[in-house]
Amino acid sequence: MAHYLAARVISVEPLKSYVRLTLEAPSIAAEMRPGQFVMVSASPEAFLARPFSIAHVDGDRISIVFQAVGCGTDWLVALRPGNTTKVLGPLGNGFCLGDGDHPVIVAGGRGIAPFYDLVRRISHLSPVLFYGGRTKEQIVEPEYFERFCDRLVITTEDGSAGRQGFLTDPLADYLQKNTPPVIYGCGPHAMLHRVAELADGIRTEFSMEARMACGFGICIGCVIPAGESGYRRVCIDGPIFGAKDIRWKDLT
Amino acid sequence: MAHYLAARVISVEPLKSYVRLTLEAPSIAAEMRPGQFVMVSASPEAFLARPFSIAHVDGDRISIVFQAVGCGTDWLVALRPGNTTKVLGPLGNGFCLGDGDHPVIVAGGRGIAPFYDLVRRISHLSPVLFYGGRTKEQIVEPEYFERFCDRLVITTEDGSAGRQGFLTDPLADYLQKNTPPVIYGCGPHAMLHRVAELADGIRTEFSMEARMACGFGICIGCVIPAGESGYRRVCIDGPIFGAKDIRWKDLT
Amino acid sequence: MEGLDVRIGSLSLKNPVLLASGCVGYGEEIGRFIDLSAIGGIVVKGLYMKPRIGNPPPRIWETPSGMLNSIGLSGIGIHAFIQEKLPLLRETGATVIVNVCGETENEYEEVSRVCDATDGIHALELNISCPNIKENGRCPGMNRDATFSLVSRIRKATKKPLIAKLSPNITDIASIAQSAEEAGADAVSLINTLLGMAIDIETGETRTATGMGGLSGPAIRPVAVRMVYQVARTVSIPVIGMGGISTWRDAIEFFMAGAGAIQIGTTNFINPHVSIEILNGIQDYLVSRRQKLADIIGCCHIGPRR
Amino acid sequence: MEGLDVRIGSLSLKNPVLLASGCVGYGEEIGRFIDLSAIGGIVVKGLYMKPRIGNPPPRIWETPSGMLNSIGLSGIGIHAFIQEKLPLLRETGATVIVNVCGETENEYEEVSRVCDATDGIHALELNISCPNIKENGRCPGMNRDATFSLVSRIRKATKKPLIAKLSPNITDIASIAQSAEEAGADAVSLINTLLGMAIDIETGETRTATGMGGLSGPAIRPVAVRMVYQVARTVSIPVIGMGGISTWRDAIEFFMAGAGAIQIGTTNFINPHVSIEILNGIQDYLVSRRQKLADIIGCCHIGPRR
Ligand SMILES: Cc1cc2nc3c(=O)[nH]c(=O)nc-3n(C[C@H](O)[C@H](O)[C@H](O)COP(=O)(O)OP(=O)(O)OC[C@H]3O[C@@H](n4cnc5c(N)ncnc54)[C@H](O)[C@@H]3O)c2cc1C
Ligand SMILES: Cc1cc2nc3c(=O)[nH]c(=O)nc-3n(C[C@H](O)[C@H](O)[C@H](O)COP(=O)(O)OP(=O)(O)OC[C@H]3O[C@@H](n4cnc5c(N)ncnc54)[C@H](O)[C@@H]3O)c2cc1C
Ligand SMILES: Cc1cc2nc3c(=O)[nH]c(=O)nc-3n(C[C@H](O)[C@H](O)[C@H](O)COP(=O)(O)O)c2cc1C
Ligand SMILES: Cc1cc2nc3c(=O)[nH]c(=O)nc-3n(C[C@H](O)[C@H](O)[C@H](O)COP(=O)(O)O)c2cc1C
Numbered sequence A, B: 001m002a003h004y005l006a007a008r009v010i011s012v013e014p015l016k017s018y019v020r021l022t023l024e025a026p027s028i029a030a031e032m033r034p035g036q037f038v039m040v041s042a043s044p045e046a047f048l049a050r051p052f053s054i055a056h057v058d059g060d061r062i063s064i065v066f067q068a069v070g071c072g073t074d075w076l077v078a079l080r081p082g083n084t085t086k087v088l089g090p091l092g093n094g095f096c097l098g099d100g101d102h103p104v105i106v107a108g109g110r111g112i113a114p115f116y117d118l119v120r121r122i123s124h125l126s127p128v129l130f131y132g133g134r135t136k137e138q139i140v141e142p143e144y145f146e147r148f149c150d151r152l153v154i155t156t157e158d159g160s161a162g163r164q165g166f167l168t169d170p171l172a173d174y175l176q177k178n179t180p181p182v183i184y185g186c187g188p189h190a191m192l193h194r195v196a197e198l199a200d201g202i203r204t205e206f207s208m209e210a211r212m213a214c215g216f217g218i219c220i221g222c223v224i225p226a227g228e229s230g231y232r233r234v235c236i237d238g239p240i241f242g243a244k245d246i247r248w249k250d251l252t
Numbered sequence C, D: 001m002e003g004l005d006v007r008i009g010s011l012s013l014k015n016p017v018l019l020a021s022g023c024v025g026y027g028e029e030i031g032r033f034i035d036l037s038a039i040g041g042i043v044v045k046g047l048y049m050k051p052r053i054g055n056p057p058p059r060i061w062e063t064p065s066g067m068l069n070s071i072g073l074s075g076i077g078i079h080a081f082i083q084e085k086l087p088l089l090r091e092t093g094a095t096v097i098v099n100v101c102g103e104t105e106n107e108y109e110e111v112s113r114v115c116d117a118t119d120g121i122h123a124l125e126l127n128i129s130c131p132n133i134k135e136n137g138r139c140p141g142m143n144r145d146a147t148f149s150l151v152s153r154i155r156k157a158t159k160k161p162l163i164a165k166l167s168p169n170i171t172d173i174a175s176i177a178q179s180a181e182e183a184g185a186d187a188v189s190l191i192n193t194l195l196g197m198a199i200d201i202e203t204g205e206t207r208t209a210t211g212m213g214g215l216s217g218p219a220i221r222p223v224a225v226r227m228v229y230q231v232a233r234t235v236s237i238p239v240i241g242m243g244g245i246s247t248w249r250d251a252i253e254f255f256m257a258g259a260g261a262i263q264i265g266t267t268n269f270i271n272p273h274v275s276i277e278i279l280n281g282i283q284d285y286l287v288s289r290r291q292k293l294a295d296i297i298g299c300c301h302i303g304p305r306r
């Protein structure tokens, strides 16, 4: 069940290119599954709330890890401990946690967010994380992920951290030699599309994005082309979709 | 000349029923005359800026003393040192500083604001201040005003400070025995109207209020009935008017 | 609380707070947050005979104090609604109003007949005003004759309470309301969204895939209050007001302008409990003033009282 | 910067940023903040033959991302303007456009003839759209025939560039624009304010003394962009866009929708320097993209490019 509450800000920490906002939201923390998200009321200036993956859960607290890209996220960055903001969640279907060994996780840039919690919960399955960014500023807290993953492969477009290039290159190599039980993915749609092509036959769990008004299924605004024809709502039919359900060519 | 600038918040102090907000606004502080006001951009939620009398000037700083009555003033109360807010000013005509002894000042409730600076500047003339409120919570910093005034007469409607009743009662007594060179007034229009009746023949300088959109004369929104017929703009033809210029019966 | 009930034709609503069409789906998701039987009723998303996939994304864009939408009357069609959604809605005890759509007068009539024949559908709201359809945003509600002709025809197709939902994208909304009344509508509801547009200045692309979209939210409230006022002075059937209501205070404004009931749309997106909060606020306001709802409907006064 | 000049009939504006009528008085007060010769021009507050005291207060009310006004075309009259205000304006080097008003066609014509005969008045903006006048907010700009008749008549009364300022409170703004074009207008400007209303729920009094007021500010921007788009696709004379422009980004949206120039209204109230900031922002945008103004006018594209 989703809850709507005024959450107290615990902390706002810079994380290289991103920011981690920690909120006190007991009922959301208690019920959240990895891959779910929250709608955060961003500011009086931003009329609609903004969707963010839940990154961490810790007792009564949840965190989101986000990039400041516009008026809503700018306002979130300016929050201070003691302020409050409205939060609605947990929302969306969340990842299906499989039980095979060496699941693969593919994260592009701020697409790392939902995997903070996921890797912790599936660390017994020895996940393999492919984590790419434009520069090292987009690769946050690799030590955290190393703790929970069997392997961590980092790529940056400018070579400032890990291997230079796109993460789909080492991923392609890996998939030539291994057949993971599932590929979890979050990042730019173009990246996910490429991963979908590589995945061929392997079960996929991709976290998709769309502009949202409500986040819980009532506005039908957040649709993406999915299934044989027509659209599916990212917020409630997703945000986690199997790659083969998406009509990638119709994605704008 | 009026300036438009982003002013840094120095402090926000509760003053019984009111709040004092101190801002760093050097160019405004340098040019301000008592009785002038500033337009403060209140919040992203409040679309228009809000007018406030300039209470104190101290070096590079100005203060306003205000009451939280709605979304804009609530937001101002929540400001913290280090925040900034846009300020436009100094605006309006300001008081004419006369040179006769024992000028009378009449302040109702938050109408005390413009007199912080005035009493300081005319203390050599030994002003007499009539200061009324509903309760003692509306009588702020009497010790400050005592320092600069020859006499301070306080009234409250509930008798919790000074004499019980309306300030127009002791004022009427005073005016029976004395003929001050000028009466400065600021407060609810109903109070000022009564003071105008008592003033009969004495020069008056009343600070008037109206809802404002611009504060500097371009919207023609802030008019009050004044002169023989027609309207005058409070922001630029005022806010200080002689009582006999106001058509009190047409005031809404 | 007593004195909050509202009559729309033969239908009695237990209170004047309704959920607006298109802003609460078919009730399933919003029903997880609020008790649908506690409010006056729910107007479900517009329905045609057949399912429709709606417009391509992007479908929404935020604007100052509002939003543009171009959902395009995506929906499951009246039959699927009745089979898959209505049973759940009936279980909640909600008063159900169907927002009736059609590409042709025939289709409007067909949908209406199905609604008329179906238990558990309490009233019809005829959507003569959806601005997202083709033709530069035109709709029957932009024209007196088209309104009269359509409403008359549907009036013959159903005995259930019939509400005509008006478009604000017109010169004289009162005259359209009058046509609807003359044609037999039991009530009018207004306003639907204002036609708007926004453009991405990096690409030149419109922010919704269809170019134009419908503007809703607090930004449009002053326009909605004005139109409710104009319509309420003109017709004698009940007026259901909406457009940017986000607090109980806004709701009171609409009652004072002449609305007998209100609908909450966009604000549900931001706060799923808001309709209950608004209902409570209305009750508290009336109790504190010892008034009944009827006392404040249309009580507004032009300019200051002397 | 080159490539920023705009032609309106025989008039050449040095850049496309104008100050909107009613939002900058007669230029005196705003001229203390900005150099009026640096911007494209100033449209002064609407003028009748005689002085008018305007509507009683309260005249303004804040709304979500906007404001209502009911100033009521308070003004000093065309003769006082020419004697008392125009000389000051001429000294600043501003391009001066008079917003021409009238209670009758005769009065519109009289004011226009005076403007035509006066040096230092560069163009006329015919205010066929002021929504604050009596009669439920009606104005000539709500009707094709009234528009055609009035514009034709004024066209004969002046050789100066003639701009028709359109009302948004209508069903089909493009057809009104077309009437104005056919009647000989050199340009159309839009939008004037949307008719709105707000009510004080403590007293039931309307927030402006006249009941209705004109809604302006960012709240109405999506409606304005949409109307500019519709009009620009219909007429071949220049379109001057306005409505809620508060940043240079908003201005670019209007150009992309088809405006050849823009006006800044309400935002001047909040930031008296904003027109200069917007002009600079437009220049920087064009420089960074190596484009001329003409390259982006009307360049918007419906929905995402594939
Ligand atoms: C399910 C979901 C989970 C998300 N999780 C995260 C996360 O963990 N961390 C994070 O940094 N971001 C996340 N996002 C994206 C985040 O919602 C947007 O960055 C945010 O809404 C931008 O708000 P703004 O007001 O700052 O930007 P705006 O001023 O609204 O827009 C700035 C830019 O961001 C784009 N944008 C706006 N809303 C969205 C959206 N819903 N999805 C994608 N792009 C958008 C706009 O088109 C525009 O180009 C997620 C989005 C979804 C749908
Ligand atoms: C020249 C001038 C000087 C002023 N100086 C002071 C001052 O020193 N200290 C102080 O506390 N207040 C002062 N005011 C009043 C102050 O501007 C209002 O209290 C403030 O604008 C309310 O803003 P808000 O957003 O909190 O309230 P809103 O939510 O906008 O309104 C709350 C209530 O306040 C009323 N109101 C709104 N604007 C004004 C206004 N401009 N004048 C009067 N009532 C208004 C509204 O009608 C409403 O009833 C002054 C007003 C003027 C015109
Ligand atoms: C996303 C969305 C979808 C809508 N769909 C419909 C619809 O199907 N039928 C209809 O009559 N109105 C529809 N509307 C209009 C609303 O019912 C309402 O008239 C309008 O949004 C104004 O109210 P609001 O500002 O409270 O949202 C829709 C509005 C929104 C925002
Ligand atoms: C206080 C005020 C007074 C106005 N007076 C006039 C006027 O005299 N003549 C006119 O054509 N438009 C007038 N307008 C309309 C503006 O010129 C403009 O069309 C409208 O406000 C939309 O632009 P904006 O949102 O940038 O303000 C007035 C607007 C406001 C806010």
Ligand code: FES
Binding pocket: A211, A212, A213, A214, A215, A216, A217, A218, A219, A220, A221, A222, A223, A233, A234, A235, A236
């Ligand atoms: S965001 Fe509203 S349905 Fe998904």
Ligand code: FES
Binding pocket: B211, B212, B213, B214, B215, B216, B217, B218, B219, B220, B221, B222, B223, B233, B234, B235, B236
């Ligand atoms: S507030 Fe605009 S003229 Fe006074």
